[in-house]
Amino acid sequence: MSTLNSKIPEGPLPQKWSDYRAKCRLVNPANKRKIDIIVVGTGLAGASAAASLAELGYNVKAFCYQDSPRRAHSIAAQGGINAAKNYQNDGDSVYRLFYDTIKGGDYRAREANVYRLAEVSNSIIDQCVAQGVPFARDYGGLLDNRSFGGAQVSRTFYARGQTGQQLLLGAYSALSRQVKKGNVKLYNRRDMLDMVLVEGKARGIIVRNLTNGEIEKHSAHAVVLATGGYGNVFYLSTNAMGSNVSPTWQAYKKGAFFANPCYTQIHPTCIPVHGKFQSKLTLMSESLRNDGKIWVPKKKEDVEKVRKHELHPNDIKDEDRDYFLERRYPAFGNLVPRDVASRAAKERCDAGFGVNSEGLAVFLCLKDAINRLGKDVIEERYGNLIQMYEKIVDQDPYTMPMMIYPAVHYTMGGTWVDYNLMTTIPGLYCLGEANFSDHGANRLGASALMQGLADGYFVLPYTISDFLADEIHTKRFSTDLPEFEQAKKGVEDRINKLFSIKGSQSVDSFHKKLGHIMWEHCGMGRNEAGLKEGIELIKKLKEEFWRDVKITETSDVFNPELEKANRVADFIELGELMMRDALNRKESCGGHFREESQTPDGEAMRNDNEFAYVAAWEYKGENAEPVLHKEELKFEEVKLVTRNYK
Amino acid sequence: MDLTLKIWRQKDSKSKGKFETYQVTGISPDCSFLEMLDQLNEKLISEQKDPVAFARGDCGVSFDHDCREGICGMCGMFINGRAHGADTGITTCQLHMRRFKDKDTIVVEPWRAKPFPIIKDLVVDRSAFDQIIQAGGYVNVNTGGVPDANCIPIPKPNADEAMDAAACIGCGACVATCKNASAMLFVAAKVSQLALLPQGKVEAKERVQKMVAKMDELGFGSCTNTGACEVECPKSVSISHIARMNREYLCAKLSS
Ligand SMILES: Cc1cc2nc3c(=O)[nH]c(=O)nc-3n(C[C@H](O)[C@H](O)[C@H](O)COP(=O)(O)OP(=O)(O)OC[C@H]3O[C@@H](n4cnc5c(N)ncnc54)[C@H](O)[C@@H]3O)c2cc1C
Ligand code: FES
Numbered sequence: 001m002s003t004l005n006s007k008i009p010e011g012p013l014p015q016k017w018s019d020y021r022a023k024c025r026l027v028n029p030a031n032k033r034k035i036d037i038i039v040v041g042t043g044l045a046g047a048s049a050a051a052s053l054a055e056l057g058y059n060v061k062a063f064c065y066q067d068s069p070r071r072a073h074s075i076a077a078q079g080g081i082n083a084a085k086n087y088q089n090d091g092d093s094v095y096r097l098f099y100d101t102i103k104g105g106d107y108r109a110r111e112a113n114v115y116r117l118a119e120v121s122n123s124i125i126d127q128c129v130a131q132g133v134p135f136a137r138d139y140g141g142l143l144d145n146r147s148f149g150g151a152q153v154s155r156t157f158y159a160r161g162q163t164g165q166q167l168l169l170g171a172y173s174a175l176s177r178q179v180k181k182g183n184v185k186l187y188n189r190r191d192m193l194d195m196v197l198v199e200g201k202a203r204g205i206i207v208r209n210l211t212n213g214e215i216e217k218h219s220a221h222a223v224v225l226a227t228g229g230y231g232n233v234f235y236l237s238t239n240a241m242g243s244n245v246s247p248t249w250q251a252y253k254k255g256a257f258f259a260n261p262c263y264t265q266i267h268p269t270c271i272p273v274h275g276k277f278q279s280k281l282t283l284m285s286e287s288l289r290n291d292g293k294i295w296v297p298k299k300k301e302d303v304e305k306v307r308k309h310e311l312h313p314n315d316i317k318d319e320d321r322d323y324f325l326e327r328r329y330p331a332f333g334n335l336v337p338r339d340v341a342s343r344a345a346k347e348r349c350d351a352g353f354g355v356n357s358e359g360l361a362v363f364l365c366l367k368d369a370i371n372r373l374g375k376d377v378i379e380e381r382y383g384n385l386i387q388m389y390e391k392i393v394d395q396d397p398y399t400m401p402m403m404i405y406p407a408v409h410y411t412m413g414g415t416w417v418d419y420n421l422m423t424t425i426p427g428l429y430c431l432g433e434a435n436f437s438d439h440g441a442n443r444l445g446a447s448a449l450m451q452g453l454a455d456g457y458f459v460l461p462y463t464i465s466d467f468l469a470d471e472i473h474t475k476r477f478s479t480d481l482p483e484f485e486q487a488k489k490g491v492e493d494r495i496n497k498l499f500s501i502k503g504s505q506s507v508d509s510f511h512k513k514l515g516h517i518m519w520e521h522c523g524m525g526r527n528e529a530g531l532k533e534g535i536e537l538i539k540k541l542k543e544e545f546w547r548d549v550k551i552t553e554t555s556d557v558f559n560p561e562l563e564k565a566n567r568v569a570d571f572i573e574l575g576e577l578m579m580r581d582a583l584n585r586k587e588s589c590g591g592h593f594r595e596e597s598q599t600p601d602g603e604a605m606r607n608d609n610e611f612a613y614v615a616a617w618e619y620k621g622e623n624a625e626p627v628l629h630k631e632e633l634k635f636e637e638v639k640l641v642t643r644n645y646k
Numbered sequence: 647m648d649l650t651l652k653i654w655r656q657k658d659s660k661s662k663g664k665f666e667t668y669q670v671t672g673i674s675p676d677c678s679f680l681e682m683l684d685q686l687n688e689k690l691i692s693e694q695k696d697p698v699a700f701a702r703g704d705c706g707v708s709f710d711h712d713c714r715e716g717i718c719g720m721c722g723m724f725i726n727g728r729a730h731g732a733d734t735g736i737t738t739c740q741l742h743m744r745r746f747k748d749k750d751t752i753v754v755e756p757w758r759a760k761p762f763p764i765i766k767d768l769v770v771d772r773s774a775f776d777q778i779i780q781a782g783g784y785v786n787v788n789t790g791g792v793p794d795a796n797c798i799p800i801p802k803p804n805a806d807e808a809m810d811a812a813a814c815i816g817c818g819a820c821v822a823t824c825k826n827a828s829a830m831l832f833v834a835a836k837v838s839q840l841a842l843l844p845q846g847k848v849e850a851k852e853r854v855q856k857m858v859a860k861m862d863e864l865g866f867g868s869c870t871n872t873g874a875c876e877v878e879c880p881k882s883v884s885i886s887h888i889a890r891m892n893r894e895y896l897c898a899k900l901s902s
Binding site: 048051052055066067068069070071073075076085087123125126127128129130131132134135136137138139140141142143159160162165166169172173174176177179180186188211240241242274275277278279280282283387388391392394457458461504506508509550552553557558559560561 | 657658674676677678680681684685688691692694705706708710711712713714715716717718719720733735736740742744765766769771772773775776779780781782783784785786787788789790792793794795796799800801802805808809812813815816839840843845846
């Protein structure tokens with residue numbers, strides 16, 4: 001029996017959100033001033049939420065682990081943000097954006113949430129322009145668009161290859177304005193380590209001040225988590241070094257269900273791994289697939305020569321190149337969704353056609369586009385990406401095809417939320433990449449930025465008032481309450497325990513081992529035996545971590561080793577849940593590919609009869625098995641069909 | 647590669663710091679500067695027997711970093727006397743070891759500027775930058791109720807120039823490299839971006855005055871046009887934005 005209530009409003013899909021807004025309960029301005037809200041995270045989701053809530057009159061406390069809110073990892077998004085403006089007159093509409101997102105997500109997302117996302121997408125672009133975000137424009141002075149994977153229209157707005165940066169700086173400026181007005185208090189260099197519940201409702205958090213090590217208690221009437229994705233469970237990913245799962249993991253342990261943890265996105269176009277000391281992977285924006293053609297040599301002997309640098313890839317004739325995406329998927333070609341493109345690249349490399357010395361890379365060639373459009377145009381579109389590539393690889397993409405390989409990039413899974421973005425803990429909300437809600441089993445390019453800003457600017461400010469309307473008589477919470485003391489003590493105990501181990505292996509070495517297990521057993525291809533073995537390996541790793549980790553210095557100073565230890569301890573536990581979830585889902589859908597569930601020609605095979613549900617996991621204690629709750633996905637508008645990009 | 651590293655070690659903002667010398671061996675030319683420091687730290691951690699041996703400077707070196715792809719602006723150190731190292735147009739995390747030679751000695755220091763106090767080792771406090779933005783680095787609009795994005799066309803050259811300025815990542819290299827510790831390039835980038843766009847133009851006069859006043863109040867020095875900041879800026883933000891800001895500032899002062 002499921003305890004999940006998704007609270008999707010009644011009525012036809014296109015009217016749900018407008019009806020909701022017309023009828024939702026509000027908090028009057030005088031009462032808003034008496035209400036405190038904690039927002040953890042200052043990425044697109046957190047910064048936009050904190051700014052908008054503060055504008056409405058709530059008292060907001062905003063937290064991030066970096067030295068400034070402007071450095072949240074949203075800053076790294078390159079390619080763009082989708083909206084259904086149809087400025088290009090190419091047949092786009094709210095419905096089409098909704099449909100593409102549901103289809104792109106392989107029919108594993110909630111229709112009502114996705115429809116709302118598509119509906120508010122246009123307001124996001126308006127808002128950003130009003131803030132002074134310098135989007136790319138054409139010669140007439142109007143906004144330009146580019147295409148992204150999984151769509152046949154041009155609906156992606158961009159600011160060179162730095163769209164995330166510009167959108168985040170827009171949200172950061174709105175946030176800074178509210179800080180100046182005194183409506184937001186900023187807490188930077190704070191690491192959230194636990195949640196506080198009072199009488200079953202989320203009322204505060206425990207953080208560690210990273211500068212001086214102090215453990216602080218903070219209280220509020222409601223708590224919002226916008227803490228980003230958990231891709232770093234794989235150690236190597238395109239996420240920032242500090243990206244972590246700890247806030248949502250601690251929430252999970254306090255009762256917030258964790259949904260679809262196994263849905264991870266492996267992005268097709270990243271710079272290949274180059275050595276054992278590599279600390280992170282760098283994405284080359286998917287927008288490159290607009291103008292770049294992806295290929296490997298057709299002949300094995302050419303592959304050998306390319307690997308040994310005896311043959312320049314430009315000297316391989318067109319007929320000797322295998323443009324494998326165009327070959328397999330003629331309708332979408334190089335613009336198939338990410339999961340499809342990644343698997344196709346892996347298939348070629350597994351078959352022995354990989355082009356770097358490790359055999360784990362394919363070419364992305366800009367030559368045709370340069371010939372067609374000129375170097376200037378390509379430079380204007382991708383200049384900063386090309387520079388980034390050059391610095392890392394030491395090769396010039398204008399003259400030499402780029403080498404790319406799939407890498408962990410985004411996590412569709414996350415904290416379960418209802419239509420209001422509230423988790424299973426009353427008063428606890430979750431936004432942005434940290435929640436599970438809008439992308440199903442695969443996210444389309446340029447839609448994470450859209451979701452983050454939709455959640456923060458246009459959804460949460462309405463839906464949170466539904467909860468707060470009942471809280472206007474609730475007095476501010478003192479952090480002297482036993483609930484706060486107890487949570488603080490829990491955090492201190494864990495830190496003391498970590499220091500007391502005095503083992504022999506560094507935190508990073510555990511993180512690397514975890515990443516290896518995850519990639520081998522829960523990466524691009526998954527199967528029952530591998531997952532079962534993976535679970536055992538993780539259990540052993542957890543035991544080894546708590547017996548042999550070595551953390552230097554003390555807890556009362558700036559201590560990166562301790563920060564990492566807290567994060568890795570949570571990642572290890574998450575890894576096990578991801579494997580369990582992957583094991584449970586005996587179908588292939590989106591980013592989750594179960595090798596047992598494929599067609600004879602290697603395409604993913606979904607099983608709608610048995611798995612058209614959200615898998616939400618409930619924590620049951622340290623050594624108990626988590627319990628699976630299923631939220632059935634009802635499709636009223638869209639017919640479930642096999643995704644076909646051929 | 648085998649290298650000698652001279653690294654600034656400082657326990658906290660109150661303690662005195664000093665250089666310590668370390669050796670690293672077998673560094674791959676393909677790894678990044680920060681990955682080289684990771685390897686040093688791994689070595690220091692594995693060698694460290696006494697867990698509270700900070701006095702001897704033999705636990706890991708603390709430095710700020712996050713995205714490791716040149717966009718968050720978190721990393722930043724002085725390497726052989728240059729902000730973000732000798733290469734141009736990059737951040738410290740984008741610096742690769744192939745830019746060094748085997749047996750080189752590399753001197754690594756934190757940003758040094760009064761408004762950026764040292765927190766530990768190579769980590770500094772740059773929250774003064776946030777305060778400057780809070781003073782006025784925004785357009786006064788609330789969420790909702792704004793016009794359609796295409797209702798005001800913006801000439802492409804203006805949009806492009808605004809984007810050039812907006813590329814600033816707030817790393818602080820400009821301040822650290824300036825002998826006066828001036829924040830003019832940082833402030834000018836924001837003032838110029840918003841002044842170039844019709845949405846920001848409305849409040850341009852007030853904005854420039856508030857931001858400059860805040861910069862002065864926080865103890866940043868004045869600009870003497872040496873142009874050092876432009877050279878070290880990882881995003882190549884041009885000092886022409888300082889000229890635009892000066893014009894904006896003058897106009898604002900004259901008309902107020
Ligand atoms: C390289 C790259 C390129 C991308 N390109 C695109 C693109 O072109 N288009 C697109 O739509 N999407 C893109 N994405 C995805 C998109 O950028 C992210 O999904 C999105 O920005 C996430 O925003 P967020 O606000 O949810 O989280 P984030 O921006 O990751 O912010 C997380 C916040 O939480 C805080 N936080 C985390 N943990 C803690 C803690 N323990 N204590 C306190 N604070 C904490 C952090 O300080 C930070 O402020 C890209 C992602 C990457 C990695
Ligand atoms: S770590 Fe982000 S810019 Fe260097």
